[in-house]
Amino acid sequence: MHGLGNDFMVLDATREAIALAPGDIRAMADRHFGVGFDQLLLVERAPHASVDFGYRIFNADGGEVEQCGNGARCFARFVREQGLTDKDHIRVQTCGGAIELHITGHGDVRVDMGVPRLLPAEIPFDAPAPALSYPITVEGEALELAVVNMGNPHAVLRVDDLGRAPVARLGPLLERHPRFPARVNVGFMQILTPERIRLRVHERGAGETLACGTGACAAVVAGRRLGWLGRDVTVGLPGGELQVTWPGEGHPVSMLGPATRVYDGLWLWPDAARAGEAQDAKVHAALATIAVDRQKRA
Numbered sequence: 001m002h003g004l005g006n007d008f009m010v011l012d013a014t015r016e017a018i019a020l021a022p023g024d025i026r027a028m029a030d031r032h033f034g035v036g037f038d039q040l041l042l043v044e045r046a047p048h049a050s051v052d053f054g055y056r057i058f059n060a061d062g063g064e065v066e067q068c069g070n071g072a073r074c075f076a077r078f079v080r081e082q083g084l085t086d087k088d089h090i091r092v093q094t095c096g097g098a099i100e101l102h103i104t105g106h107g108d109v110r111v112d113m114g115v116p117r118l119l120p121a122e123i124p125f126d127a128p129a130p131a132l133s134y135p136i137t138v139e140g141e142a143l144e145l146a147v148v149n150m151g152n153p154h155a156v157l158r159v160d161d162l163g164r165a166p167v168a169r170l171g172p173l174l175e176r177h178p179r180f181p182a183r184v185n186v187g188f189m190q191i192l193t194p195e196r197i198r199l200r201v202h203e204r205g206a207g208e209t210l211a212c213g214t215g216a217c218a219a220v221v222a223g224r225r226l227g228w229l230g231r232d233v234t235v236g237l238p239g240g241e242l243q244v245t246w247p248g249e250g251h252p253v254s255m256l257g258p259a260t261r262v263y264d265g266l267w268l269w270p271d272a273a274r275a276g277e278a279q280d281a282k283v284h285a286a287l288a289t290i291a292v293d294r295q296k297r298a
């Protein structure tokens with residue numbers, strides 16, 4: 001599945017627990033020797049009664065992270081189409097907090113991403129005191145950035161021309177800067193009007209992606225706090241547009257956008273692929289199940 005080109009492998013772990021080692025995830029994420037994705041999403045049983053599902057997110061580098069906005073929209077579409085729920089409002093628990101997913105009538109999904117956290121210690125980011133933005137030096141270059149936690153950590157820099165933004169050079173340097181002890185996602189924001197920005201994101205553990213939902217939310221929060229943006233902002237990303245709304249400090253951020261299912265498939269563990277007849281029978285049985293699921297969805 002993908003959300004504006006930010007692509008995911010989504011696994012249903014509600015029927016049986018799925019435990020994947022980081023090396024397994026890296027192998028699956030490989031775009032030549034595996035399936036290929038930015039993040040892997042696990043759909044799990046609800047960990048407690050106040051949510052409908054558990055939602056775990058793993059970057060392509062195999063590390064587990066706290067939140068994924070584009071993935072949340074795909075999560076909602078997946079659990080509905082798999083018949084795991086018939087609700088339009090779905091509450092899920094991630095390790096970065098609980099979020100609300102709302103399936104709209106037009107195939108889009110609106111996500112209540114929760115209240116952004118802004119104190120340096122909450123990002124986490126090493127800084128002497130809270131501020132709207134912070135000076136930071138990277139290989140002798142003086143920069144100014146804002147920091148926002150949307151469940152996961154984000155740094156946001158304003159640029160005048162996104163096409164010339166040094167995403168490939170500064171993204172990895174800031175991602176691993178020592179002042180971000182948990183590393184960080186790095187957004188480069190060009191402000192067109194108070195209601196419209198363009199954004200590129202170098203994601204922690206995945207590199208630059210075609211879209212980043214939590215990055216879009218973090219950019220709007222940072223821009224609004226600095227007086228550059230209004231309440232409702234259209235965020236133009238390389239993969240498409242998200243609508244983000246933030247009424248202000250203490251309020252949750254809302255994000256609206258599409259979720260696309262590309263295909264269903266089977267992952268054959270390299271050693272199992274050579275298992276011969278027993279594996280063939282399992283593959284045919286699983287393909288039959290996929291065909292039935294597709295008929296149910298049709």
Ligand SMILES: N[C@H](CCC[C@H](N)C(=O)O)C(=O)O
Pocket residue numbers: 006038039059065066067068069070071152153185203204205206209211212213214215
């Ligand atoms: N693509 C995701 C963000 C993944 C965040 C991950 N890269 C991290 O390390 O926090 C989104 O749409 O919000």
